[in-house]
Amino acid sequence: MVLVDVKMLSGFTPVMSSIEELENNGQVMKSEFKNDHVVFHLENVSGTAKSFTFSVEQINHVANTQPAPVMVYDYYEKDEYALASYNINSVSVSQ
Secondary structure, three states, X not given: OEEEEEEOOOOEEEOHHHHHHHHHOOOOOEEEEEOOEEEEXXXXXXXXXXXXXXXXEEOOOOOXXXXXXXXXXXXXXXXXXXXXXXXOOHHHOOO
């Protein structure tokens, strides 16, 4: 099992219906939201690239939003992981 831990950008929160949709259509096995992190549980990821998207909404305006980390790791072998960061392009934010 693989976990994908996505820290929310400051001022943003996930749209829970988009996460529920990922669970309902089988793209993710389970998800949790706590302490500004969304953790996705994936059952099978061997061999092929796997991707999915979910929506977030801005709940507070934060100036100069800094990048947030995304960590992907094996549930059973926590030493096997990948770390990246993401940020939002202010041009793509709808008001």
